Every structure is written in C-alpha cells, then in structure tokens.
Amino acid sequence: MTALRRVTGDVKHAPAALSTLDVLWVLYDRILRVDPTRPDAPERDRFLLSKGHGPAAYYAVLATKGFFPADWLDDLAGPASRLGHHPDRTLVPGTEISSGSLGHGLGLSVGTALGLRAQGLTSPHVYVLVGDAELDEGSNHEAVAYAGATGLDNLTAIVIDNRSATHGWPGGIASRFAVNGWTTADVDGRDHDAIATGLRQRIPHRPHVVVARVEPKFEGA
Amino acid sequence: MGGDRQGWLLPLRNLTAIVDVNRLGQRGPTELEWDMDAYRRRFEAFDWNAIVIDGHDLCAVDEALRQVRGIDRPTAILARTIKGKGLPQVENEANWHGKALPPDLAEKAVAELGGLRDIRVTSPRPELGTPAGATTAGGQVTLPTYDKGDKVATRKAFGDALLALGARTDVVVLDAEVSNSTHTDEFGKAYPDRFFEMFIAEQQMVAAAVGMQVRGYRPFAATFAAFFTRAHDFIRMAAISQADISLAGSHVGVEIGPDGPSQMGLEDMSMMRSVLGSTVLYPSDAVSCAALVGQMVDRDGVNYIRTTRGSYPVLYDSDESFPIGGSKQVRGSDNDDVALFGAGVTLHNCLAAADMLADAGIRARVIDLYSVKPIDGPAILEAARVTGGRVIVAEDHYAEGGLGEAVMAVCAEEGIRVTHLAVRTLPASGDPNELLKAAGIDALTIAETARSITGR
Numbered sequence: 001m002t003a004l005r006r007v008t009g010d011v012k013h014a015p016a017a018l019s020t021l022d023v024l025w026v027l028y029d030r031i032l033r034v035d036p037t038r039p040d041a042p043e044r045d046r047f048l049l050s051k052g053h054g055p056a057a058y059y060a061v062l063a064t065k066g067f068f069p070a071d072w073l074d075d076l077a078g079p080a081s082r083l084g085h086h087p088d089r090t091l092v093p094g095t096e097i098s099s100g101s102l103g104h105g106l107g108l109s110v111g112t113a114l115g116l117r118a119q120g121l122t123s124p125h126v127y128v129l130v131g132d133a134e135l136d137e138g139s140n141h142e143a144v145a146y147a148g149a150t151g152l153d154n155l156t157a158i159v160i161d162n163r164s165a166t167h168g169w170p171g172g173i174a175s176r177f178a179v180n181g182w183t184t185a186d187v188d189g190r191d192h193d194a195i196a197t198g199l200r201q202r203i204p205h206r207p208h209v210v211v212a213r214v215e216p217k218f219e220g221a
Numbered sequence: 222m223g224g225d226r227q228g229w230l231l232p233l234r235n236l237t238a239i240v241d242v243n244r245l246g247q248r249g250p251t252e253l254e255w256d257m258d259a260y261r262r263r264f265e266a267f268d269w270n271a272i273v274i275d276g277h278d279l280c281a282v283d284e285a286l287r288q289v290r291g292i293d294r295p296t297a298i299l300a301r302t303i304k305g306k307g308l309p310q311v312e313n314e315a316n317w318h319g320k321a322l323p324p325d326l327a328e329k330a331v332a333e334l335g336g337l338r339d340i341r342v343t344s345p346r347p348e349l350g351t352p353a354g355a356t357t358a359g360g361q362v363t364l365p366t367y368d369k370g371d372k373v374a375t376r377k378a379f380g381d382a383l384l385a386l387g388a389r390t391d392v393v394v395l396d397a398e399v400s401n402s403t404h405t406d407e408f409g410k411a412y413p414d415r416f417f418e419m420f421i422a423e424q425q426m427v428a429a430a431v432g433m434q435v436r437g438y439r440p441f442a443a444t445f446a447a448f449f450t451r452a453h454d455f456i457r458m459a460a461i462s463q464a465d466i467s468l469a470g471s472h473v474g475v476e477i478g479p480d481g482p483s484q485m486g487l488e489d490m491s492m493m494r495s496v497l498g499s500t501v502l503y504p505s506d507a508v509s510c511a512a513l514v515g516q517m518v519d520r521d522g523v524n525y526i527r528t529t530r531g532s533y534p535v536l537y538d539s540d541e542s543f544p545i546g547g548s549k550q551v552r553g554s555d556n557d558d559v560a561l562f563g564a565g566v567t568l569h570n571c572l573a574a575a576d577m578l579a580d581a582g583i584r585a586r587v588i589d590l591y592s593v594k595p596i597d598g599p600a601i602l603e604a605a606r607v608t609g610g611r612v613i614v615a616e617d618h619y620a621e622g623g624l625g626e627a628v629m630a631v632c633a634e635e636g637i638r639v640t641h642l643a644v645r646t647l648p649a650s651g652d653p654n655e656l657l658k659a660a661g662i663d664a665l666t667i668a669e670t671a672r673s674i675t676g677r
Contacts, residue, residue, distance in 0.1 A: 100482060138422060
C-alpha cells in the first residue's frame, strides 16, 4: 500500500503496525459502514482501536479512505502533526477513542454497544481490535464476561494473535471468549477473504470474536 | 515466547482457590447465580483444574481438598453454598448482607444450629519450617558510580542500582512487559531466578509483590509511572496491610515527548503521596537515583521512585549522601533573591534558569527536592526566609497533588505564598523541549517568572 510507505518515523512500533494492516484494510474496505465526509454520522459503525501502539497502518488506512489528506502521513509524530505515536480522538478524524494504555478498548466497546442498544439504534455495529499480549490485562476479562452475559450481539472483537509478549493461551484465545457465551472464528490474519468471512459471522444475542493469526516471523518484515 | 512454557513459567500447583458460590451479592443475585458449570468452564478455559461440590457437605469439602494434592495445576474448588444456611427465615434471601440478626432470630439461629455447645476441631498442623523473613540477604552491594557531567537517564541508574542490589538474595524484581524501557532487564539477565515477568498485568504485578514480601523478600516492581495508576487499589491495600514494597515508575511527565499523553505519568506523585505512610522519591541525576534505590530496599512501607526518560548531566559526586527526607542546595548563597525548587527534569531547568538570572544580576537559590515525601520542610522554609518569601516550584506533573502542593503545604504554615509551575492542560505528542515550554516548566519560563516576582 503506497500510503503506508509514505509513513515515516514510528520505527519502534513498526512490527505492531504490520501485524494489523490486513485486518484494518478489510475492515475499512469491505465491512465498516463509515463515511469520511461525515465521520460522526450517528448511524455509522464504530471501530475502536484498543491496541493503540503502532498506529501507522491505522493512519495509512484512514488516509487512503479519505478521512484526512494523505500528506499528513509524511509528518507522523512530528512536532506539528496530529498523528501521534498513540491515536488521539480529538486530533485524528475518524478515530473513536484515544488509546495507548492497553486493556481499555474492549471495555469501552461494551459501553458503546450498550449505549447504542439502549437508544434503540439497531443498525450500527461496534468493532474493537485488541492485541493478544494486551489480553493479559484483567480488565479484558471483565468486559468479555459482561458482553457475554448481556448478549451484546452488536459487538465484534478482533484479536490479533501474533504470539507476542504473553504467557500463552492453553486451549487457545477463542476458548476464553467461548466460555463466556461469545461465538468465535479463527482466521489467517493475512487472508482477506477469510478475515471478511469471519467478521460477517453473527448470531442473535451473542457477541462475536475473530482471532486473526499472524505469524511472528512477519514481525521483522 | 508464545505457547512454549519456560521453566519459571510452570503452573502454580501449590495454589488452591475456594470459591464460595452463594448466588447473592450485596444487593441481590450475582451474574451467574448458581450456574456452577459456567464457573467450572471459566476456570478450565484458563487451564485450571476445577471441582464442583456442595459446600455444605463436609465430606465433599474434605475430599476435594484431598484431591488437589496430586494435581499438576492450580485448582479451583467451586463450593455451592446457601447464604444464611441453617436459618429458614434468612436462607437464600437478599437484604441480609452485613446485617446482624435481631435477638429473637439470633436465638432461633443458635437453636437451629444445635443449641449452645462446646465443639473443638483439631485441624492438620504444618510441619516445622523456616520462618518468613529469614531469607538470607547474602552478598555485598556496591552501588554504581557516575562521573559528574556525564549524561545518564535516571531510569538507567535505577536499572544499574537494581542490578547491584541483586547481590542480595532477598531482592526480587517484577516487570509488566517493559523491562527494556525501565532497565530492569539487566537484573533479569543476571538473576533470572529472582526476576518475574508478569506480562501486561500491572494489578497482578503489584499484588504478586505484596504476596512475595510476606516470605521476607524485598520486591521491586517497575513499569511506566502512568500504568501504576491501574494498580492503585492494590497499592492502597498494601499500605493497609502494612506491606513493604518498592515501586518504580518511569517515563514521567511531558518530558517523554513523542509518545504523547497516554504514556505520560502526570498523576503518579499525587496517587503515591496520598498513600498512608508512603515514601515518594524523585531523583534528578544518576548518583542520587542510585543512592535512593539503595535506601528503598530496606525501608518499610510503600516506597515509590519516579524516574525520567531522557538523559541529563550527573550533578553530584558518587560519594555524596542523599538521606530520605532531605534535599540538596545545588546553587545559592547567603543573600539569594529568589528560591527555585525542582526535581527531575525541572531541577535541570531551574539550574538553566539560574544561569539566565545570574546574567541579569539576580541571585537564585536552586534546591533539589529529591525526597517528595517526606519533604525537607526546614530547607524550604530557610530558602523562603533568605529570599524574603520569593519561592517558585516547578514540576513535570499535573498541578494537583504533586511536588508543588507538597511545597505549598510546608509554606502555608508560615503564610508564605508559592508560585507554582506545573502541567495544567492536556499535553500533546511532540518534542520534549517544546512540550516543557508549552506547559510552562522550561528554563525560560522559570527565569521569566523569577524576574516578575523579584520585580527586576
């Protein structure tokens, strides 16, 4: 993607950006009903990037889809740039949450989905992207249990499983969601059709999780 | 790392959790009520062994506790119980949480339970062992030394000092997946059996530190200062339990620059100062940092040290001492015009400001408040007396609850007005010097403030 190549800086989190690029592209290209000319349209789908570290891919996708001019990418994290090392909802058009402290997005997405449901807005769907290492924060498990108990079927979580810094997942990541009543899909995080198919799955009264496997060897790319 | 379990990361087979599943919370039914299977599946999904029993069946309780002995994983005994068991009027009813029975019901309860009797139960006795606290301290600690003027980050000095403390076998270190930023990785490489990677789970990191100090260890837990905030309840309870732990928060203030406000520790001094009996330290250079870490290890209570991301000049000779509760006058005379208080990056900015003021003929006293709590009240009041009450404090922290208010609390007793420079608006992501300037805690702003209050 040419937009990503424009991105300079943020060397530290480059691997994190690369692991999320395919999923983000599929989300914005095929799944999310969002309008760059009206980023705050009430009926829009919500996308929350919990894993706010390494947002270069996120910024590149938002720019390509017209949320802001592509030349913003040339000055990522520069002194006058609106694009910081961690996304700021007050500065980046199309960004739902400020992130950078891990283990927040899933909980915030539960609140977003509950709020939409309470107002009778049945059309918008809430998507949240989390990292596998980030799931070690206990707050995620509170959110997973609550979403399952309340049957939040307007919520889909995507876990990027690049087997990064974590103690591992005996029985798999998906099983921890499944025991709390979530439906699950396990996909190759580089296969765009598989990602799209996984994201489209939905069963009434159950939240859904897509575990996107990304080979750690890609991390050095 | 992935799914391959390393030696130190083996399941805790010496741990058994007993869950009292009585269906009721304080206000009414719980989320899962008596769905014992749901509880079982949750524990099993986390690779625990789980046993469901009737919690009122003493034989079942006994049998379950016997079973766990041979299991190679932690076990959860899920005991289905009835709240208020034994008294029909109260059994399984909401609204009895934390309430005493009225006298007539109490009498009935005693009768239902079999009347007044004197029953003594002899439980298994532990084998004779080594008392907690007897961990042998071992080797000689030689703290690192630095050359004056060299630029060294205090977070690096913290890592160096911790590595030196590793000579003592009672020192353990816990990390929340940022050891290469906090510099605890050096300790981890040298003493892998006393280094505990807790991954991205700060609450568990602090809780584990509290658990380990019970065995006589002197734990240090380190992460970014900003992320200790999510473990505040564990820190608060550590003080209530009178636990002895040391915490180290790095990457403080707007000084971290490009990583932006989500990574900036701007509330940590406020949080840590408010903990009962706590110690809060904020060194400005590598020498004082190492000296303070050397004292933290044997200090009781909750100890906190705040370290800076960037590298700044070493200010002191390596043989200088830094008693907790003290301060250092880095610049000054007997007839100073204004007093500048700082710590961390702002101390360096105060020194640069003092140079600018000297050019304008204004004499500034500069004081390093490396001990934020307890704070050196006498030195602050003496500086205020000498300068006729012209006092400025600058801190890379929000205005509430930090170094500034610690100084103001001392000065308020003597009716001295303090000019307080601190971070008062949401910082951006950018160059550290630009952000310090935007917050008004840079050298130029400090100097201009001094000129305005001295009227020169």
